[in-house]
Amino acid sequence: MNVLIADLDQKFIDGVERSWSVPGANLLVCRNEKDLMPIVKKNPIDLAFVEVPFLMQDNMDMVSFLKELKPGIEIFVLCDDRNWQGAASAITRGATSFLKKPLTVSQLETLAQKVQSQLQNKSNNQLMESQVLDGLLGNTPEMRKILKTVYKVAPTNSSVLITGESGSGKEFLANVIHRYSKRSAEPFVAVNCGAIPENLVESELFGSKKGSYTGSTADKKGLFESANGGTLFLDEVGELSAATQVKLLRFLQSHEIRRVGETEPRYLDVRVLAATNRDLQESMQNGSFREDLYYRLNTFHLRLPPLRERKAALPNLIKYFILKNKDAQGKEIVDVEPAALYALTKYSYPGNIRELENILEHAIVLAEGGVIHLEDLPEEVQAEAREQTVAIPHIKDGALESEVVVPSVEIPGISFDGADKQKKAGHAAEESSDELLSLEEMERRHILHALSVCDNNRTEVCKRLGISRATLWRKLKELKIMMDGDEE
Numbered sequence: 001m002n003v004l005i006a007d008l009d010q011k012f013i014d015g016v017e018r019s020w021s022v023p024g025a026n027l028l029v030c031r032n033e034k035d036l037m038p039i040v041k042k043n044p045i046d047l048a049f050v051e052v053p054f055l056m057q058d059n060m061d062m063v064s065f066l067k068e069l070k071p072g073i074e075i076f077v078l079c080d081d082r083n084w085q086g087a088a089s090a091i092t093r094g095a096t097s098f099l100k101k102p103l104t105v106s107q108l109e110t111l112a113q114k115v116q117s118q119l120q121n122k123s124n125n126q127l128m129e130s131q132v133l134d135g136l137l138g139n140t141p142e143m144r145k146i147l148k149t150v151y152k153v154a155p156t157n158s159s160v161l162i163t164g165e166s167g168s169g170k171e172f173l174a175n176v177i178h179r180y181s182k183r184s185a186e187p188f189v190a191v192n193c194g195a196i197p198e199n200l201v202e203s204e205l206f207g208s209k210k211g212s213y214t215g216s217t218a219d220k221k222g223l224f225e226s227a228n229g230g231t232l233f234l235d236e237v238g239e240l241s242a243a244t245q246v247k248l249l250r251f252l253q254s255h256e257i258r259r260v261g262e263t264e265p266r267y268l269d270v271r272v273l274a275a276t277n278r279d280l281q282e283s284m285q286n287g288s289f290r291e292d293l294y295y296r297l298n299t300f301h302l303r304l305p306p307l308r309e310r311k312a313a314l315p316n317l318i319k320y321f322i323l324k325n326k327d328a329q330g331k332e333i334v335d336v337e338p339a340a341l342y343a344l345t346k347y348s349y350p351g352n353i354r355e356l357e358n359i360l361e362h363a364i365v366l367a368e369g370g371v372i373h374l375e376d377l378p379e380e381v382q383a384e385a386r387e388q389t390v391a392i393p394h395i396k397d398g399a400l401e402s403e404v405v406v407p408s409v410e411i412p413g414i415s416f417d418g419a420d421k422q423k424k425a426g427h428a429a430e431e432s433s434d435e436l437l438s439l440e441e442m443e444r445r446h447i448l449h450a451l452s453v454c455d456n457n458r459t460e461v462c463k464r465l466g467i468s469r470a471t472l473w474r475k476l477k478e479l480k481i482m483m484d485g486d487e488e
Contacts, residue, residue: 001116004039004048005108006030007078012103019105022112033057044070047115049099049108051078052086063093071155071182074115078103137169140310146173146302153300154180159252161237161297162275164304167354170275171235173304178231183271186230191223194239201244203260212261224257224270231271237297238278238289245290248272252296272297307349307356314345317353321360322372329364339374343385369460444479447472451481 003025007013013031020027028043030036036054040062048066055062055077066073077098079087087098099107137143153160154177162170171190178188196204203213207222224232234240240248251257252272256265274297283289307313318336326333336344340363349355359381366376374382447461454460462472475481 001025001046001112001119002028002043003112004028004030004043004045004050006036006049006054007051008032008053009051009101012101016105016108020109022109022116025112025116030054036062040066040069045073046070046119047112048073048075049078050075052083052090055086055090061093063090063095067094067182076111137173137310137313140305140312142305143310143313146304149300149302150177151180153177155182157271158299159271159297160273160300160302161280162273162302162304163280164275164277165306165352166277167352168304168306169353170277170304171233172353173302174231174233174273174275177273178233181231181271183230187227188231188233189223189227190233190235192235194236198241201241202247205244206247206257207259209259209261212259216261219259222257222259224251224268225266227270228268229270231273234272234274236276236278237274238276238280238283242288242290245293249290249293249296252293307352311345314356317356318344318360321357322364325357325361325364329361331364331367332370333364333367333372334370336372337374339385340372340377343374343377343381346385347381443475444481447475447479447481 001024003022005013005016005027008031010031013029017027017029025047028039028045030039033054037057045066050062057065063075063077066075075090075095077087077090077095078101079098080101084098084100087095091097137147150173160174160177162173164170174190175188178184191205193201202208203216203220203222205222205224207225208216208220210216210219234248247257251268251270254265255269256267258265280289280294284291284294318341322333322336344356344359347359351358359378362378363372363376367373374385447465450461450465454464458469458472462469465472467475
């Protein structure tokens with residue numbers, strides 16, 4: 001961590017430099033105003049103690065300049081009774097606080113240690129978050145490239161255009177950019193431009209003056225003002241009308257808006273992120289989207305691949321949505337059977353991540369006994385999995401039939417042991433293809449497997465095999481299968 005102290009009091013500066021003893025905090029000293037700019041340009045500053053006379057350099061506000069160079073910097077302005085008002089004014093421009101002299105070295109060191117601890121915690125949290133993001137977004141070369149760009153772009157004020165199919169996670173990615181920005185403590189306001197009636201879009205976004213239209217009974221603050229200091233996410237920006245596009249372009253150029261019915265502009269500090277599932281290049285060609293607005297929004301362009309192109313994210317997404325929805329549905333999910341896991345990994349997800357969440361919510365509602373089975377999934381999800389089947393012979397009502405079993409899929413990091421149960425049971429299909437078993441032996445093994453999977457619960461075995469309790473009792477007796485409680 002680099003700590004800057006800029007002060008004209010040479011005795012004070014000498015004392016700080018001589019006594020400074022914060023491990024890992026490198027002290028940079030500036031004794032006169034002309035040396036300040038070279039120091040801050042050469043060294044990234046994490047914490048600055050700056051005396052009031054240093055706040056203006058060549059008509060430039062140093063607080064704003066330092067925050068532009070290093071978003072997240074902590075700036076404490078040093079002052080005395082004569083110039084404390086200048087220090088207070090610096091707080092309105094982004095300084096953390098002001099410190100009145102006389103000061104001791106230990107006071108500065110205490111603040112440095114506090115900031116150092118905050119930086120370490122933030123670094124650890126961001127490391128954990130980045131690992132979670134890698135898992136949720138998909139650890140593929142394309143997604144790693146997108147995340148690398150996100151981490152670089154997030155701390156800036158640059159506009160970002162996110163494109164991708166509906167449900168692919170565009171709002172989630174926009175939220176990530178906001179969380180990693182210097183605006184993270186300020187509002188993140190998301191709006192679906194296509195969901196607002198066309199005659200209300202301008203008043204919703206920019207606000208309106210009382211009486212400016214029928215039904216306007218009071219002054220109304222728009223979503224831009226609600227996001228002041230933070231981030232406004234415009235989803236489906238390609239749906240905006242031509243008139244609204246003009247106002248959005250004006251804001252991106254000047255950071256000023258006018259409420260509907262007003263003539264005076266309002267200055268706002270808002271970062272704009274936009275997203276669309278439309279082809280804006282095509283929209284520009286047919287005249288439905290302004291070319292100048294496109295280039296204003298498209299400072300950085302992130303194309304989010306559909307879920308079918310990043311199946312590596314499925315394990316973590318399945319775990320995430322099960323944990324997210326099980327509490328909402330009041331159910332404890334402890335297992336997902338292998339057939340269901342296989343179906344979830346084979347499905348193509350035309351609705352992307354949003355569809356995956358809906359599928360898992362559907363399955364959790366239908367699941368019984370804390371286990372998600374293949375039949376708990378929607379029919380279209382089951383259909384693709386059933387194309388890959390293994391036939392396990394069994395007897396049902398005196399006839400030889402086959403049970404459909406699909407390959408098992410293990411989900412790393414989830415304590416679902418359905419795949420382990422299947423391995424322990426030892427399906428007949430896993431026997432050597434050269435070994436021919438009698439129908440009686442195959443039936444015996446299949447019933448033993450069913451008992452193992454159902455933890456010897458005869459009611460559940462009957463339900464899963466589609467037979468009555470009387471038939472199961474008769475088969476157990478014929479095949480000489482003994483269970484706890486049976487008499488020899």
